[in-house]
Amino acid sequence: MVDFGGWELPQQYTSIRDEHFAVRKAAGLFDISHMGRFVVEGAGAPAYLQRLLTNDLAALRAGHAVYSQMCQEDGGIVDDLVVYRETDDRYIVVVNAANREKDMAWMREHLSGDAALEDHSDELSLIAFQGPQAHALLPRGSSETEDIPYFGFRPGKVAGVASLISRTGYTGEDGFELFIASDQVGKVWDAILAEGEPAGVLPAGLGARDATRLEAALRLYGNDMDETVNPYEAGLGWTVKLSKGEFIGRGSLAAVKQEGPKRSLIGFKTAPGDIPRHGAAVIHGGRRVGAVTSGTHSFFLGHPIALAMIEVPSFPVGERIAVEVRGREAPAEVVKLPFYRGSARSAVAPAKS
Amino acid sequence: MADRRYTKTHEWVVVDGKTVTVGITDFAQSQLGDVVFLELPSTGRKLALRESFGVVESVKAASDLYSPVAGRVTAVNDKLTVNPELVNSDPYGDGWILKLELAGDLPPDLLDEAAYKQVTEASAH
Numbered sequence: 001m002v003d004f005g006g007w008e009l010p011q012q013y014t015s016i017r018d019e020h021f022a023v024r025k026a027a028g029l030f031d032i033s034h035m036g037r038f039v040v041e042g043a044g045a046p047a048y049l050q051r052l053l054t055n056d057l058a059a060l061r062a063g064h065a066v067y068s069q070m071c072q073e074d075g076g077i078v079d080d081l082v083v084y085r086e087t088d089d090r091y092i093v094v095v096n097a098a099n100r101e102k103d104m105a106w107m108r109e110h111l112s113g114d115a116a117l118e119d120h121s122d123e124l125s126l127i128a129f130q131g132p133q134a135h136a137l138l139p140r141g142s143s144e145t146e147d148i149p150y151f152g153f154r155p156g157k158v159a160g161v162a163s164l165i166s167r168t169g170y171t172g173e174d175g176f177e178l179f180i181a182s183d184q185v186g187k188v189w190d191a192i193l194a195e196g197e198p199a200g201v202l203p204a205g206l207g208a209r210d211a212t213r214l215e216a217a218l219r220l221y222g223n224d225m226d227e228t229v230n231p232y233e234a235g236l237g238w239t240v241k242l243s244k245g246e247f248i249g250r251g252s253l254a255a256v257k258q259e260g261p262k263r264s265l266i267g268f269k270t271a272p273g274d275i276p277r278h279g280a281a282v283i284h285g286g287r288r289v290g291a292v293t294s295g296t297h298s299f300f301l302g303h304p305i306a307l308a309m310i311e312v313p314s315f316p317v318g319e320r321i322a323v324e325v326r327g328r329e330a331p332a333e334v335v336k337l338p339f340y341r342g343s344a345r346s347a348v349a350p351a352k353s
Numbered sequence: 354m355a356d357r358r359y360t361k362t363h364e365w366v367v368v369d370g371k372t373v374t375v376g377i378t379d380f381a382q383s384q385l386g387d388v389v390f391l392e393l394p395s396t397g398r399k400l401a402l403r404e405s406f407g408v409v410e411s412v413k414a415a416s417d418l419y420s421p422v423a424g425r426v427t428a429v430n431d432k433l434t435v436n437p438e439l440v441n442s443d444p445y446g447d448g449w450i451l452k453l454e455l456a457g458d459l460p461p462d463l464l465d466e467a468a469y470k471q472v473t474e475a476s477a478h
Contacts, residue, residue, distance in 0.1 A: 016387045016412050273390030275410050297389040
């Protein structure tokens with residue numbers, strides 16, 4: 001067990017390698033109830049969220065979800081989150097576990113108009129069933145899900161239990177995130193594993209979650225970005241809709257876009273055994289140009305992969321760089337992101353390095 | 354097979370005359386998680402007691418390996434180059450790491466099974 005944002009979570013149930021392959025080849029089941037779940041409600045909720053977040057909430061229809069940044073006035077990222085529009089005036093906002101209290105304070109401070117904000121994290125559990133076969137491997141007593149679009153969701157049943165079924169995830173694979181009443185979630189968890197086991201379904205821990213999200217180049221708050229990083233630097237400029245009207249951070253972000261970001265998040269790979277760890281120096285032309293933000297060994301790709309924040313606008317794909325590994329400079333090569341494109345129907349992040 | 358003995362840094366040794374086989378313990382491999390790479394010395398290298406002789410890279414972290422005895426490396430487990438996961442699946446068997454020719458005496462502070470168990474229970478919580 002490891003501490004993750006104040007929650008005790010299993011690094012692995014069996015083996016990170018086996019769980020990682022289960023997610024890529026069949027499906028893996030993650031307990032992601034550590035993530036914060038807020039409900040925003042009221043006639044003023046759409047206007048409130050539109051002002052709070054960088055993405056365009058006006059374009060979000062009921063039954064759909066959108067990935068967005070929540071920024072400070074200076075453009076630094078308070079958190080990255082997913083907003084689910086349940087009805088015209090009711091939203092669920094899923095935030096990072098470690099930021100739950102900080103986000104609640106920030107969101108309360110900026111609360112305006114006829115909108116109410118409540119933390120529903122305890123009564124509502126969240127599990128993720130992710131993999132190319134997740135759809136086919138939902139247990140008996142589950143609603144039809146084939147026609148739920150990517151980043152769409154709807155109320156239904158999983159293993160006979162009322163669930164909000166969302167076609168979203170953090171692995172690059174097709175699959176679902178399921179919102180289920182906490183007193184019922186155990187039944188769904190057990191049913192998915194019991195029925196999926198012969199097809200290779202495994203419960204998957206934080207290790208597999210980190211490896212799969214990194215292969216898909218999905219950013220992790222606290223590693224790849226924080227309050228000192230703006231969305232353009234993090235390669236998430238596509239979540240900033242400057243044309244939508246006023247929102248917190250718009251002025252600063254417009255200036256960054258105008259001038260171009262001064263640093264950027266890049267992806268690179270290294271030789272087997274040279275695992276770049278968080279914080280390791282990235283070297284180019286004999287000079288330190290940045291640091292690793294996330295790195296791991298990708299069992300699926302067969303070599304280590306990493307994201308790094310570099311203090312220059314960009315490096316071309318194929319550029320030879322070096323990274324500090326065990327006190328020496330290990331050769332590395334800049335590669336296109338994502339490192340791996342899974343079965344998710346459309347990419348969360350556009351291909352951009 | 355002689356008795357297995359342990360260090361506080363989670364290596365194990367089995368002594369057969371002057372030959373000492375070295376590996377990491379089952380507790381160590383379970384704490385490290387999936388091992389993906391080992392950086393190991395060449396045969397012939399002389400190691401002092403508690404000298405760092407290599408690194409185990411797991412998914413989680415890189416960890417130094419320390420020589421439990423003083424001696425000369427006579428063999429390195431080549432299988433680990435291709436199958437580093439043997440350290441996880443069979444830490445006391447096919448996952449052995451080095452063989453050393455012992456120089457001098459065994460250090461007096463090697464632990465028996467019961468004493469090592471106390472070390473792991475203390476560090477587990």
